[in-house]
Amino acid sequence: MKRTRFLGYGTAAVAAVGMMLFVGWWQVDGPGAPEPMGQRPIPLTEMAFSLTDHEGNAVGPEALLGSPTMAFFGFTYCPDVCPTTLSDISDWLDALGNEADPLNVIFITVDPERDTVAAMAEYVSYFHPAIRGWTGPEEQIARAAEGFRAVFERVPTDSGDYTMNHTASVFLFNAEGQFVTTIDYHEAREFALPKIRRALQQEMEETT
């Protein structure tokens, strides 16, 4: 009798602990988890902003629909992260060759004060020719960043200038404008290429 009761309590205790663990999981990692700060970008079809590309054309999210998109936020006065990422992107595009032809590749500045259309044109000319540079009024860039769930912040430097903190992930969308995934800063080529192919394949599935 004693033993069964003990067992009963034991079972109840295990069940209770299990329940607590489940509730904990639900709230922290499970479907009940609050949206984290770095939440998913909204579809390009739901974004609204107007910018100018490095050739002076009016552009916005609608210009990207119909082809998959790779997008990155940065600024041309960035000595480290931005040239590294644009070199990585150029390397991925070279590795993909013709496979990457349908891809829109855009570099959106978070520093429109210094990154004029001319500055963007000169800067992107040093990287893969598929890369387009987008700039425009600060409030339009803020709207774009909001849609991508990207952040940026101006920070003064010792030299009396300023630098920009910014989201350094590369965003991938399919041809319908649905978010596919991100490539983290300086992610190795063997992880980056399959992600880009996923965004490209989702386009091929639709057309075939």
Added chain:
Amino acid sequence: MKKIVSMSALLMLFSFAGASMPALADAADIVIDGAWARASIGMNRPGAAYMTIRNTGTEPVTLIGLSTPLAMMPAIHETRTSTEGVSSMTPTDEIAIAPGESVALEPGGLHAMLMQLQEPMTEGETFPLTLVFEDGVEATVEVPILGFAARGPED
């Protein structure tokens, strides 16, 4: 111009102080490998240089600063990327390197930030960069300037 003169005078003083204290780390114990920098667009934007610094001696060394005729304000910076993917860059006061250890200055981490360039960084050229250590020890490396889209010393 005055600023450069007073700065090099200060560095000479440091070197002299170091030379008079034989017990301390020696410039010969500091080995710099794989130095490189990217070419710049003009002079308005800051540049960055990368390398590996090895302490082959028996005493710890501490990197406290940089000097170069190429830039008025060279400084060691560190780029950090948060779990949310946000990158930021902050100056680093000093870097201690234990005997037998090395420190890598590489894209996305530590870098020699070259602010207020005095001339454009042109691919194919080199520039001298002096690493200033505590106790006045100095090590100068000739940094090759690679292409604008270089990703490492091999590019």
